[in-house]
Amino acid sequence: MRLSLALSLLLLGGCTHTPQTTDINGLWINQAAIDSAAQGRPLLRAIDTHGLNLEWNIDTHSGKAQFSNAFELGEGQLLPKAAGIWTVDYNGHGTDELQSDGRQLIQHTTKNTAGQVFSRPTQPAAADAKWGTTFRQALNSAYMGGHWKILEGQGVGNFVEFRADGSVSGLAKNDRYELCLGGDCATQGAGNDTLYLGTGDVGDGWIFVRYGKQLEILQAINQSQPDEIPQLTPGPRQWLLEKQ
Incomplete structure (x- = not known):
């Protein structure tokens, strides 16, 4: 009995020191x-x-x-x-x-x-x-998820839903969106946050401003010539949304 107990304790002690x-x-x-x-x-x-x-x-x-x-x-x-x-x-x-x-x-x-x-x-x-x-x-999901109410712009009073898979509903005819995370879209936006809004494969870039629960979507005006790389600057506000 004592031998069995000693062996058991030895085995347990060895297990506790085995690196995982x-x-x-x-x-x-x-x-x-x-x-x-x-x-x-x-x-x-x-x-x-x-x-x-x-x-x-x-x-x-x-x-x-x-x-x-x-x-x-x-x-x-x-x-x-x-x-x-x-x-x-x-x-x-x-x-x-x-x-x-x-x-x-x-x-x-x-x-x-x-x-x-x-x-x-x-x-x-x-x-x-x-x-x-x-x-x-x-x-x-974290940044755009939930329901947003249109305070200003087309569809005022309606609710907008941005989904994790990049689909959107309630924002005019748009059914797709994509946030710019960097790269060319960020460079063209001159440091402004930008997103893509579109229907199917047809869409445009927009500038947006997020402050707390409000989201302002602005027209992106291209100040470059047709043969130059686009340089976007904020234009008139198209929508003002508030997260509910």
Whole structure:
């Protein structure tokens, strides 16, 4: 009996000291940027404050780490460095270092980029969705979700609903929208927040201003010549919406 008890205690003691492998497989999104924007702040400013990358998709089995940000998609080779720490090598064109405690994925600071923190998404996009879809849908839900009442503009008094999948109803004939997260659309907007509104494949870019529960959608006036890159400036207000 004493021998059996001693063996049991020894086995238990050995289990408590067995290191656990941190699983970083799957999707991670920049939830901090979403939470900041969801407080009713300007969108581009919230994203810029919380780092460049918006989403990581990691596969330790194939040794691949894919990232998406506002203007590009990229992939690197995932290499273990130490317990809970990995290096992402972009084929000799720089590296990133990732670390995880199981709850969060931390992208370490480099000489070119600030450190970032990523979280597991509560509702991952479909497996065949393009990179970045999970972040975008989470942002759409947090930043644009709910019902908005039209205070000024066409359809005054009606309610508008922006959905996570990029569909919209109640805003004239528009049935699609897409928030600009950076890249060309942000450059053309000269730092203003912009979004696309359209019906099917036909639509236009608009400038918007978000302050708390109110959303102002303005015409985007192109000040460039036809053969030049568009440079958009705020025009007359088309809609004023208030979140209910």
